[in-house]
Amino acid sequence: MRYQRTGGAHLDQLVEDARQGNRHAFEELVRRTHADTFTLARRLVSNDEDARDVVQEAYLRAFRSIRRFRGDAQFSTWLYRITANCASTQLGKRRRHRHDELDEEAAVPDLDPDHDPAAMADATALRDRLEVAIAELPARLRAVVVLRDVYDLNHAEIADELGISESAAKVRLHRARRKLRTQVFPLPGEEGTDDTEEHARAV
Amino acid sequence: MPCDAISESLAAVVDGDARLDRADRRHVEQCLRCQAELAQYRKLLRVMQSLRADVATPPAGLLADVLAHLEVAGERSAVRAALTGRKVAYLGGIAAATAAAGAGAAIVLVTRGRKGRLPLAG
Numbered sequence: 001m002r003y004q005r006t007g008g009a010h011l012d013q014l015v016e017d018a019r020q021g022n023r024h025a026f027e028e029l030v031r032r033t034h035a036d037t038f039t040l041a042r043r044l045v046s047n048d049e050d051a052r053d054v055v056q057e058a059y060l061r062a063f064r065s066i067r068r069f070r071g072d073a074q075f076s077t078w079l080y081r082i083t084a085n086c087a088s089t090q091l092g093k094r095r096r097h098r099h100d101e102l103d104e105e106a107a108v109p110d111l112d113p114d115h116d117p118a119a120m121a122d123a124t125a126l127r128d129r130l131e132v133a134i135a136e137l138p139a140r141l142r143a144v145v146v147l148r149d150v151y152d153l154n155h156a157e158i159a160d161e162l163g164i165s166e167s168a169a170k171v172r173l174h175r176a177r178r179k180l181r182t183q184v185f186p187l188p189g190e191e192g193t194d195d196t197e198e199h200a201r202a203v
Numbered sequence: 204m205p206c207d208a209i210s211e212s213l214a215a216v217v218d219g220d221a222r223l224d225r226a227d228r229r230h231v232e233q234c235l236r237c238q239a240e241l242a243q244y245r246k247l248l249r250v251m252q253s254l255r256a257d258v259a260t261p262p263a264g265l266l267a268d269v270l271a272h273l274e275v276a277g278e279r280s281a282v283r284a285a286l287t288g289r290k291v292a293y294l295g296g297i298a299a300a301t302a303a304a305g306a307g308a309a310i311v312l313v314t315r316g317r318k319g320r321l322p323l324a325g
Contacts, residue, residue, distance in 0.1 A: 023277045030269055038261040048262055055261075059269050060276055123250070127257075130250055149251035170220060177214040177244065185243045 015075045018066050026066065030059055033076070037083055043134065043146050044087035046094075054090050058083040080151050084143065084161040091139050126184060133183035137176055144169055145176035205230050209237055217244035 011032070017025035034055065041054040061082050069078055134142060143162055147153045148169075153161075159169040209230060215221035223231065231237040 023273070027270055027273065030273065031266065034266050034269060035258045035261050038265060039257070039259040042259055052262065052265055052268070055265060056269055056272055060272060063273055063276055064280075126246075126250055127254065130247070130254070145251075149248055150254045152252075152255075170215070174214040174220070177217075177247065178211075181214070181240070181243050181247055184247065 011075060012071075015066075015069070016071075019069060021067070026063055029075075033079060034059075036076070037079060040080060040083050040146075040151060041087055043150070044084065044139075044143050045090055046139070050090050050094070054083060054086045057086040057089075061086065077151075077153065077157075080147070080153060081157055081161050084147055084153070084158070088143065088162050091143075129184045130180065133180050136183070137179060141172050141176040141179065144172040145180065148173050149177070206234060206236055209234075210240060213237070213241050213244055217241060217248060 011029075014025045014029050014032075018029055037058060038051060038055050041051040041058070042048065045051050045054060058079070062079060065082075069075070134146065137145070140162075144158055147158045147161075148155070155166050155169050155173075159166040162169065164172075205227070209223065209227050212221050212223060212227070216223055231241065
């Protein structure tokens, strides 16, 4: 199980150089951020192939508009927003092509969870259940809750990139959270089975 | 049952998107079911936040594809810039980037920088 984390060192300088038109600096930014960008894309769309397209498009757009990137925003947030917008476009295309699949699709992202199996069995079981539950959400709910609760974009940013109103973004967010909660936490009557399962894993 | 009505709002209450009125607050303070639900939302948000550090391994070739596309886009805009006389800091920014990019990246950039500069020097 491999894990990559984006390093923070000198990122600001790279961003500044890229803004000045230095392509090599931009390429280095791509190297450092592409795994993160792919992960977000993969959480938003339903398969690896679409996620690839989203990543491609996101970096092309970022490259074309980095001159206009303002230093007061975080580069990662800026890139998340572009990625979200590209994913939204991609989902729109899919919707036109395969009308009814979109909301039903249960796409489980192939993410490698980083965990210490012995100490974190309980938390890991919850994380795994959560990843599955997120993937099973309808795309329009999934995008909002992933962008807000995992990637920390605010309501206005999410509404902007998905082309919906802020109040619609909030309604979707809260619906998504309600669905996730009932998915990942067992109902009172089912608690017994679930506990046994988790204990079995923990041993 | 007030729980059902309150339950609807808890998903928004958990991070301050909505606030309960005084009566509902008083109910939650006494209701184990509502408290348990709110605690689940808090836990849910904590785990959601932690997912951001779970970075997937990108498919083979993705990075190379992205870089290749950027190269095409970059050349195109450089040609456009040359035609219109707009100044681009294509090589000029390399020294700064080299200083910034850390050891591994710096080697790459210096090599490229030299390649780019040799014809100019000769």
